[in-house]
Amino acid sequence: MKPVFADVDKSLCMNPLSVKKLITSKTKAIIYVGIGGNTANYLKIVKVCKEYNLRLIVDAAHMAGSRVSDRDKHVGIESDCTVFSFQSVKNCPSADSGAVCFSDGEHDKIARKMSWLGIDKTTYDRSGENKYKWKYNVEEIGYKYHGNSIMASMCLVALKYLDCDNSVRRKIADKYTKMLSHIKEIEIIQHENELTSSRHLFQISTDERDSLLDFLASHNIYCGVHYIENTQYPIYHKYENSNINLAKHYSDRLISLPLHLHMNDKDVDEVIRIISVYFGYE
Numbered sequence: 631m632k633p634v635f636a637d638v639d640k641s642l643c644m645n646p647l648s649v650k651k652l653i654t655s656k657t658k659a660i661i662y663v664g665i666g667g668n669t670a671n672y673l674k675i676v677k678v679c680k681e682y683n684l685r686l687i688v689d690a691a692h693m694a695g696s697r698v699s700d701r702d703k704h705v706g707i708e709s710d711c712t713v714f715s716f717q718s719v720k721n722c723p724s725a726d727s728g729a730v731c732f733s734d735g736e737h738d739k740i741a742r743k744m745s746w747l748g749i750d751k752t753t754y755d756r757s758g759e760n761k762y763k764w765k766y767n768v769e770e771i772g773y774k775y776h777g778n779s780i781m782a783s784m785c786l787v788a789l790k791y792l793d794c795d796n797s798v799r800r801k802i803a804d805k806y807t808k809m810l811s812h813i814k815e816i817e818i819i820q821h822e823n824e825l826t827s828s829r830h831l832f833q834i835s836t837d838e839r840d841s842l843l844d845f846l847a848s849h850n851i852y853c854g855v856h857y858i859e860n861t862q863y864p865i866y867h868k869y870e871n872s873n874i875n876l877a878k879h880y881s882d883r884l885i886s887l888p889l890h891l892h893m894n895d896k897d898v899d900e901v902i903r904i905i906s907v908y909f910g911y912e
């Protein structure tokens with residue numbers, strides 16, 4: 631398969647108009663990334679997939695707990711395949727694991743088999759009924775990508791706290807938005823639904839990215855950058871001519887501000903203060 635890069639819009643999510651322009655008779659699937667937990671354009675992309683009969687794969691690594699439209703409907707139900715990350719740095723953390731969710735049970739079966747060396751029955755399936763059935767078949771050559779119960783047990787506990795943790799992040803994000811929106815050198819990346827976003831990230835865009843990062847670091851505030859656009863990596867250089875002008879624009883300007891559960895009000899105020907000082911607002 632050959633990847634084709636579509637552009638984003640101001641939400642940093644895939645722009646449905648850019649996608650539509652790139653669809654040809656060879657197009658098979660669209661991969662949507664809900665960056666920072668944002669569901670922007672998600673339902674529009676679902677519609678494009680229906681209209682053109684394409685498969686939808688959702689990179690939901692940032693989206694654990696993100697709801698679409700109303701509070702009860704978790705993102706990903708509309709797609710063919712939704713992939714969550716439970717890495718230690720994500721919203722529903724274990725040490726390192728994830729979940730691949732399919733709408734088609736047959737795809738689920740294949741993925742389970744291929745992630746367990748191609749074996750047609752798990753050890754669990756073969757246990758029980760007071761008897762261990764040792765016979766199984768290896769139907770294809772697979773991988774050893776299966777999850778394990780240690781990670782799963784951490785995730786089951788993390789899941790209990792997910793909505794509560796996300797609401798703490800949303801509160802911090804609200805404060806950043808309120809206190810930074812008057813700084814005209816900064817563009818705040820808005821989430822389509824601030825009430826139901828997992829709020830994995832709070833991102834701003836500024837022409838002075840690198841020097842602001844240095845200034846913050848000199849005050850012991852360490853930010854992230856999510857992400858530079860893919861075609862800047864040597865492995866994707868051959869896609870450099872993709873029509874992704876807005877992705878390139880943000881690639882040079884994005885900063886992710888600190889947004890984690892151990893930040894107290896004073897910490898958030900300090901980040902806001904240092905940014906205000908940098909731009910001469912304080």
Ligand SMILES: *Cc1c(COP(=O)(O)O)cnc(C)c1O
Pocket residue numbers: 663689691692714715716717727728
């Ligand atoms: C972390 C991350 C991934 C990878 O997650 P794994 O758990 O390593 O599979 C994929 N996409 C995005 C956007 C991420 O942030």
